[in-house]
Amino acid sequence: xxxxxxxxxxxxxxxxxxxxxxxxxxxxxxxxxxxxxxxxxxxxxxxxxxxxxxxxxxxxxxxxxxxxxxxxxxxxxxxxxxxxxxxxxxxxxxxxxxxxxxxxxxxxxxxxxxxxxxxxxxxxxxxxxxxxxxxxxxxxxxxxxxxxxxxxxxxxxxxxxxxxxxxxxxxxxxxxxxxxxxxxxxxxxxxxxxxxxxxxxxxxxxxxxxxxxxxxxxxxxxxxxxxxxxxxxxxxxxxxxxxxxxxxxxxxxxxxxxxxxxxxxxxxxxxxxxxxxxxxxxxxxxxxxxxxxxxxxxxxxxxxxxxxxxxxxxxxxxxxxxxxxxxxxxxxxxxxxxxxxxxxxxxxxxxxxx
Ligand SMILES: [Zn+2]
Ligand SMILES: [Zn+2]
Numbered sequence: 483x484x485x486x487x488x489x490x491x492x493x494x495x496x497x498x499x500x501x502x503x504x505x506x507x508x509x510x511x512x513x514x515x516x517x518x519x520x521x522x523x524x525x526x527x528x529x530x531x532x533x534x535x536x537x538x539x540x541x542x543x544x545x546x547x548x549x550x551x552x553x554x555x556x557x558x559x560x561x562x563x564x565x566x567x568x569x570x571x572x573x574x575x576x577x578x579x580x581x582x583x584x585x586x587x588x589x590x591x592x593x594x595x596x597x598x599x600x601x602x603x604x605x606x607x608x609x610x611x612x613x614x615x616x617x618x619x620x621x622x623x624x625x626x627x628x629x630x631x632x633x634x635x636x637x638x639x640x641x642x643x644x645x646x647x648x649x650x651x652x653x654x655x656x657x658x659x660x661x662x663x664x665x666x667x668x669x670x671x672x673x674x675x676x677x678x679x680x681x682x683x684x685x686x687x688x689x690x691x692x693x694x695x696x697x698x699x700x701x702x703x704x705x706x707x708x709x710x711x712x713x714x715x716x717x718x719x720x721x722x723x724x725x726x727x728x729x730x731x732x733x734x735x736x737x738x739x740x741x742x743x744x745x746x747x748x749x750x751x752x753x754x755x756x757x758x759x760x761x762x763x764x765x766x767x768x769x770x771x772x773x774x775x776x777x778x779x780x781x782x783x784x785x786x787x788x789x790x791x792x793x794x795x796x797x798x799x800x801x802x803x804x805x806x807x808x809x810x811x812x813x814x815x816x817x818x819x820x821x822x823x824x825x826x827x828x829x830x831x832x833x834x835x836x
Contacts, residue, residue: 489547490608490810490827497533499548499608499810507605507613514566514616515558516574518829520628521607522551522801524636525660528817530602536753540602549608549827550576550601553622553631563616572619573634574607575783576600577776592642592776608807610829620783626790629804629826630797633665634786636824637795638777639749640665641785643724644673646772647745653720655679655711657736658727658750659691661824664800666724671695672794679711679720681732686821694796702732711739718742725749730756737763747772800824806833 484506491502509515527548530537556570566572579586579594586594600606600614622631640662644654654675656666659682670678671694679698680691688699700710712719719741725733728750737758740746746769758764764771777783789795802823805813809827816822 487610488807488829489605489610490549490807491545491547492530492541493545495533495538495544497531499531499814501808502545502547504547504609506611509558509560509613511560511562512615512617513560513613514556514563514572514619516552516554516572516612516614516619517557518552518554518607518609518612519571519831520553520632520826520828521549521807522629522632522636523549523813523817523825523827524551525662525817526550526602527608528814531814532818542603546601547605547607547609547612548601549606550574550599551632551635552607552612553628554607554612556619557611560616566616566619566621570619571622571624571628571631573622573631574600574614575618575620575777575779576635577779578604578615578618579779591779608810608827620780623791629801629828630790632826633797633801633824634783634790635777636662637665637669637789638782638786639774640669641789642777642782643726643747643749643774644669645785646747646774647722647770649722650674651676652722653677653679653715653741654722654724655681655720655736655739656691656696656724656726657681657732658725658729659684659687659696660726660820661800661822662749663687663724663726664690664694664823666726667691667696668694668795668800669789670724672789672792675722679714681707682727684820690799690802690823693799702735708735708738715739715741720744723747728752730754734758734763737767737769740767740769743768745770745772747774749774801826804828808833
């Protein structure tokens with residue numbers, strides 16, 4: 483095996499990402515080495531690429547290999563690893579947790595206080611190889627193409643958000659139909675929501691939501707969105723809102739068109755504090771709010787696996803772009819434009835035209 487590998491790395495504390503040759507990582511006794519086949523692009527990668535305030539405060543080590551959503555082949559296993567073998571096709575839970583804190587010990591490892599994240603706190607998946615703890619590897623069905631396997635981690639975010647409450651037979655609004663919102667539309671439909679509303683300000687994304695199966699697609703910039711949602715629900719509002727936009731105005735509108743006693747799951751992360759009417763929109767409406775971070779480890783992963791096996795998800799439509807890793811600049815500008823679903827970068831294969 484070669485000793486060097488190609489990575490897409492952050493090399494300077496400013497906008498950008500570059501191809502950087504690095505040593506193929508060595509592994510410790512509890513880790514595996516994965517030959518990356520596909521790595522999808524996440525909003526987090528865009529934050530790091532554009533080098534916004536969040537990235538500036540969060541990224542401690544440069545140069546750092548970016549990316550965290552992957553599918554690849556196990557090519558080396560540590561001495562103490564007995565759950566995987568060479569040749570297995572794996573993805574990864576990107577939260578590396580301690581296993582011993584109060585939260586890990588009570589089945590809530592997704593809020594572990596000692597979490598470190600692939601591609602954020604340590605070298606990530608935009609590379610030919612990545613070392614990960616064996617315990618974080620998720621063994622895949624090798625008959626599924628790697629570009630679909632790589633999106634299970636963000637799909638897990640969508641599943642965690644939608645299934646935080648009962649949605650069967652309920653009206654569900656997905657606010658912000660970027661890649662994870664699109665997946666949330668798909669999940670809500672697959673598990674039996676009665677009607678799914680997709681709300682966004684981007685026409686491309688609303689069209690994609692329609693294609694995936696959203697029952698109602700609304701551009702929040704067209705007229706009074708609160709009134710329109712109420713009109714479409716006999717004045718009652720929707721039972722469930724999944725907030726994925728991180729936008730304060732959208733959140734306040736959602737609190738207005740959420741039905742009395744409804745559920746609000748928030749995955750979107752606003753960049754600043756938001757003022758909300760606690761008295762009238764939370765207390766007297768008797769609503770329940772869920773903060774969603776990461777994926778339940780590993781309940782969510784089993785749900786993702788089951789949903790993929792059910793054949794009810796539209797993975798082919800969700801992955802709108804499959805690009806060779808060298809086309810990373812195109813990937814980033816598409817992500818910044820919002821005119822895409824999930825973008826997957828392919829590693830360790832020839833550049834093709836599909
Ligand atoms: Zn991600
Ligand atoms: Zn922990």
